[in-house]
Protein backbone atom coordinates (compact mmCIF):
# COMPACT_ATOMS: atom_id res chain seq x y z
CA UNK A 1 0.00 0.00 0.00
CA UNK A 2 1.22 3.44 -0.89
CA UNK A 3 -0.06 6.24 1.39
CA UNK A 4 0.39 9.86 0.32
CA UNK A 5 -0.63 12.83 2.46
CA UNK A 6 -1.20 16.31 1.06
CA UNK A 7 -1.15 19.67 2.85
CA UNK A 8 -3.91 21.26 0.74
CA UNK A 9 -7.11 20.12 -0.93
CA UNK A 10 -5.89 21.55 -4.21
CA UNK A 11 -2.75 19.38 -4.11
CA UNK A 12 -4.78 16.30 -3.21
CA UNK A 13 -7.20 16.96 -6.10
CA UNK A 14 -4.32 17.45 -8.53
CA UNK A 15 -2.54 14.27 -7.45
CA UNK A 16 -5.69 12.12 -7.67
CA UNK A 17 -6.76 13.64 -10.99
CA UNK A 18 -3.16 13.28 -12.20
CA UNK A 19 -3.19 9.54 -11.56
CA UNK A 20 -6.48 9.15 -13.43
CA UNK A 21 -5.17 11.34 -16.27
CA UNK A 22 -1.98 9.29 -16.62
CA UNK A 23 -4.06 6.09 -16.87
CA UNK A 24 -6.05 7.71 -19.67
CA UNK A 25 -2.94 8.94 -21.43
CA UNK A 26 -1.28 5.51 -21.27
CA UNK A 27 -4.43 3.68 -22.30
CA UNK A 28 -7.12 5.86 -23.93
CA UNK A 29 -9.44 2.80 -23.94
CA UNK A 30 -9.22 2.25 -20.20
CA UNK A 31 -12.16 1.51 -17.93
CA UNK A 32 -12.33 3.83 -14.93
CA UNK A 33 -14.27 2.99 -11.79
CA UNK A 34 -15.86 6.16 -10.42
CA UNK A 35 -17.35 7.18 -7.09
CA UNK A 36 -19.79 9.78 -5.80
CA UNK A 37 -19.85 11.76 -2.53
CA UNK A 38 -18.23 15.08 -1.70
CA UNK A 39 -14.68 13.64 -1.73
CA UNK A 40 -14.14 13.33 -5.51
CA UNK A 41 -15.83 16.60 -6.53
CA UNK A 42 -12.56 18.56 -6.73
CA UNK A 43 -10.89 15.66 -8.54
CA UNK A 44 -13.65 15.71 -11.16
CA UNK A 45 -13.32 19.49 -11.68
CA UNK A 46 -9.59 19.08 -12.33
CA UNK A 47 -10.23 16.25 -14.80
CA UNK A 48 -12.85 18.35 -16.60
CA UNK A 49 -10.50 21.34 -16.73
CA UNK A 50 -7.62 19.28 -18.17
CA UNK A 51 -9.91 17.46 -20.59
CA UNK A 52 -11.24 20.78 -21.91
CA UNK A 53 -7.66 22.02 -22.24
CA UNK A 54 -6.98 19.01 -24.49
CA UNK A 55 -4.48 17.25 -22.21
CA UNK A 56 -6.25 13.92 -22.76
CA UNK A 57 -9.54 12.60 -24.00
CA UNK A 58 -12.28 10.38 -22.58
CA UNK A 59 -13.54 9.68 -26.12
CA UNK A 60 -12.49 6.01 -26.08
CA UNK A 61 -12.73 5.40 -22.34
CA UNK A 62 -15.49 3.79 -20.32
CA UNK A 63 -16.62 4.48 -16.78
CA UNK A 64 -18.45 2.31 -14.29
CA UNK A 65 -19.90 3.80 -11.15
CA UNK A 66 -19.98 2.03 -7.83
CA UNK A 67 -23.56 2.48 -6.77
CA UNK A 68 -26.97 4.13 -7.03
CA UNK A 69 -29.91 4.72 -4.71
CA UNK A 70 -32.74 2.28 -5.21
CA UNK A 71 -36.04 3.89 -6.15
CA UNK A 72 -34.70 7.18 -7.46
CA UNK A 73 -35.28 7.95 -11.14
CA UNK A 74 -32.14 8.96 -13.04
CA UNK A 75 -33.30 12.56 -13.29
CA UNK A 76 -33.89 12.92 -9.52
CA UNK A 77 -31.51 15.71 -8.41
CA UNK A 78 -29.97 13.43 -5.76
CA UNK A 79 -29.53 10.33 -7.91
CA UNK A 80 -25.91 9.37 -8.44
CA UNK A 81 -26.66 9.55 -12.16
CA UNK A 82 -27.51 13.26 -11.77
CA UNK A 83 -24.47 13.73 -9.55
CA UNK A 84 -22.12 12.27 -12.16
CA UNK A 85 -23.74 14.27 -14.93
CA UNK A 86 -23.45 17.56 -13.06
CA UNK A 87 -20.01 17.05 -11.56
CA UNK A 88 -18.25 15.33 -14.46
CA UNK A 89 -19.99 13.87 -17.49
CA UNK A 90 -21.53 17.13 -18.75
CA UNK A 91 -18.05 18.73 -18.79
CA UNK A 92 -16.00 16.05 -20.57
CA UNK A 93 -15.91 14.34 -23.96
CA UNK A 94 -16.97 10.88 -22.70
CA UNK A 95 -19.73 9.50 -24.98
CA UNK A 96 -22.94 9.08 -22.93
CA UNK A 97 -23.28 5.38 -23.74
CA UNK A 98 -19.80 4.68 -22.31
CA UNK A 99 -20.82 5.65 -18.76
CA UNK A 100 -22.37 2.85 -16.72
CA UNK A 101 -24.29 3.47 -13.50
CA UNK A 102 -26.69 0.98 -11.91
CA UNK A 103 -30.31 1.87 -12.75
CA UNK A 104 -31.99 2.64 -9.42
CA UNK A 105 -35.44 2.98 -10.96
CA UNK A 106 -35.52 -0.51 -12.44
CA UNK A 107 -38.64 -2.61 -11.72
CA UNK A 108 -36.38 -5.68 -11.29
CA UNK A 109 -33.46 -4.75 -9.06
CA UNK A 110 -32.12 -8.33 -8.84
CA UNK A 111 -31.87 -8.52 -12.61
CA UNK A 112 -30.23 -5.07 -12.66
CA UNK A 113 -27.53 -6.41 -10.28
CA UNK A 114 -26.86 -9.36 -12.60
CA UNK A 115 -26.79 -7.05 -15.64
CA UNK A 116 -24.27 -4.82 -13.86
CA UNK A 117 -22.01 -7.77 -13.03
CA UNK A 118 -22.05 -8.75 -16.70
CA UNK A 119 -20.98 -5.18 -17.59
CA UNK A 120 -18.14 -5.40 -15.06
CA UNK A 121 -17.05 -8.74 -16.44
CA UNK A 122 -16.93 -7.41 -20.00
CA UNK A 123 -15.15 -4.22 -18.92
CA UNK A 124 -12.51 -4.94 -16.30
CA UNK A 125 -11.76 -1.81 -14.29
CA UNK A 126 -8.19 -0.58 -14.65
CA UNK A 127 -8.34 2.11 -11.96
CA UNK A 128 -11.03 2.31 -9.28
CA UNK A 129 -11.53 5.60 -7.43
CA UNK A 130 -13.03 5.21 -3.95
CA UNK A 131 -14.17 7.45 -1.12
CA UNK A 132 -14.72 6.20 2.42
CA UNK A 133 -17.86 6.25 4.55
CA UNK A 134 -17.61 7.18 8.24
CA UNK A 135 -18.47 3.60 9.17
CA UNK A 136 -15.89 2.13 6.81
CA UNK A 137 -18.21 1.51 3.87
CA UNK A 138 -16.92 1.56 0.32
CA UNK A 139 -19.43 1.98 -2.47
CA UNK A 140 -22.43 1.07 -0.33
CA UNK A 141 -20.89 -2.09 1.16
CA UNK A 142 -21.96 -1.49 4.75
CA UNK A 143 -20.38 -3.14 7.81
CA UNK A 144 -22.03 -6.51 8.38
CA UNK A 145 -21.34 -10.05 9.58
CA UNK A 146 -20.73 -11.01 5.95
CA UNK A 147 -20.00 -9.04 2.80
CA UNK A 148 -21.17 -9.83 -0.72
CA UNK A 149 -18.93 -10.47 -3.71
CA UNK A 150 -21.16 -9.32 -6.57
CA UNK A 151 -23.41 -6.36 -7.25
CA UNK A 152 -26.33 -6.47 -4.81
CA UNK A 153 -29.12 -4.60 -3.11
CA UNK A 154 -28.17 -3.20 0.26
CA UNK A 155 -30.16 -1.73 3.14
CA UNK A 156 -28.44 1.51 4.08
CA UNK A 157 -27.05 1.89 7.56
CA UNK A 158 -28.83 4.61 9.64
CA UNK A 159 -25.41 6.33 9.99
CA UNK A 160 -25.05 6.42 6.19
CA UNK A 161 -28.55 7.84 5.72
CA UNK A 162 -27.76 10.44 8.37
CA UNK A 163 -24.47 11.33 6.66
CA UNK A 164 -26.24 11.75 3.33
CA UNK A 165 -29.22 13.66 4.83
CA UNK A 166 -27.40 16.90 3.95
CA UNK A 167 -28.20 16.32 0.29
CA UNK A 168 -31.86 15.40 0.80
CA UNK A 169 -33.00 17.83 3.51
CA UNK A 170 -33.50 15.12 6.15
CA UNK A 171 -32.43 11.53 6.83
CA UNK A 172 -36.06 10.35 6.29
CA UNK A 173 -35.88 11.41 2.67
CA UNK A 174 -32.70 9.42 1.95
CA UNK A 175 -33.68 6.18 0.21
CA UNK A 176 -33.57 3.12 2.48
CA UNK A 177 -31.83 0.88 -0.07
CA UNK A 178 -29.21 1.09 -2.81
CA UNK A 179 -27.60 -1.04 -5.50
CA UNK A 180 -23.86 -1.36 -5.03
CA UNK A 181 -20.97 -3.16 -6.62
CA UNK A 182 -19.84 -5.90 -4.25
CA UNK A 183 -16.45 -6.36 -2.64
CA UNK A 184 -15.12 -8.71 -5.32
CA UNK A 185 -16.21 -6.28 -8.03
CA UNK A 186 -14.25 -3.52 -6.29
CA UNK A 187 -11.18 -5.59 -5.41
CA UNK A 188 -10.85 -6.88 -8.97
CA UNK A 189 -9.70 -3.45 -10.20
CA UNK A 190 -6.08 -3.30 -11.41
CA UNK A 191 -5.32 -0.34 -9.14
CA UNK A 192 -7.43 1.15 -6.36
CA UNK A 193 -7.17 4.84 -5.49
CA UNK A 194 -8.72 5.61 -2.11
CA UNK A 195 -9.17 9.34 -1.43
CA UNK A 196 -10.16 10.58 2.04
CA UNK A 197 -10.38 14.06 3.54
CA UNK A 198 -11.25 15.61 6.88
CA UNK A 199 -10.55 14.98 10.52
CA UNK A 200 -13.93 13.31 11.01
CA UNK A 201 -12.54 10.44 8.88
CA UNK A 202 -9.19 10.11 10.72
CA UNK A 203 -10.34 7.28 13.00
CA UNK A 204 -11.95 5.24 10.22
CA UNK A 205 -8.84 5.77 8.05
CA UNK A 206 -6.73 4.35 10.87
CA UNK A 207 -9.06 1.36 11.30
CA UNK A 208 -9.31 0.72 7.56
CA UNK A 209 -5.59 0.88 6.83
CA UNK A 210 -3.97 -0.38 10.02
CA UNK A 211 -6.71 -2.25 11.90
CA UNK A 212 -7.70 -5.90 11.54
CA UNK A 213 -9.22 -7.00 8.23
CA UNK A 214 -12.85 -7.43 9.17
CA UNK A 215 -16.31 -7.20 7.66
CA UNK A 216 -17.08 -4.68 10.46
CA UNK A 217 -14.99 -2.28 8.39
CA UNK A 218 -15.41 -3.17 4.70
CA UNK A 219 -12.61 -0.78 3.68
CA UNK A 220 -10.14 -2.87 5.72
CA UNK A 221 -10.35 -5.47 2.93
CA UNK A 222 -8.50 -2.97 0.75
CA UNK A 223 -5.38 -3.95 2.72
CA UNK A 224 -5.39 -7.18 0.71
CA UNK A 225 -5.19 -5.38 -2.64
CA UNK A 226 -1.76 -5.57 -4.31
CA UNK A 227 -2.00 -2.07 -5.83
CA UNK A 228 -3.68 0.22 -3.33
CA UNK A 229 -2.84 3.92 -3.45
CA UNK A 230 -4.23 6.07 -0.64
CA UNK A 231 -4.37 9.86 -0.93
CA UNK A 232 -5.27 11.78 2.22
CA UNK A 233 -5.34 15.30 3.49
CA UNK A 234 -3.39 15.88 6.70
CA UNK A 235 -6.52 15.78 8.88
CA UNK A 236 -7.66 12.40 7.57
CA UNK A 237 -4.15 10.99 7.98
CA UNK A 238 -3.43 12.40 11.43
CA UNK A 239 -3.85 9.09 13.34
CA UNK A 240 -1.50 7.15 11.08
CA UNK A 241 2.03 6.64 12.38
Ligand code: GLP
Nearest residue numbers: 036037038039131132133139140
Ligand atom coordinates in the same frame (compact mmCIF):
# COMPACT_ATOMS: atom_id res chain seq x y z
C1 GLP B 1 -21.48 7.66 -0.07
C2 GLP B 1 -21.07 6.80 -1.29
C3 GLP B 1 -19.64 6.35 -1.18
C4 GLP B 1 -18.81 7.51 -0.68
C5 GLP B 1 -19.15 7.79 0.75
C6 GLP B 1 -18.43 8.98 1.37
O1 GLP B 1 -22.55 7.21 0.64
N1 GLP B 1 -21.90 5.68 -1.55
O2 GLP B 1 -19.19 5.87 -2.44
O3 GLP B 1 -17.44 7.20 -0.76
O4 GLP B 1 -20.53 7.82 0.95
O5 GLP B 1 -19.02 10.19 0.97
P1 GLP B 1 -18.32 11.59 1.17
O6 GLP B 1 -17.20 11.64 0.18
O7 GLP B 1 -19.38 12.60 0.86
O8 GLP B 1 -17.84 11.65 2.58
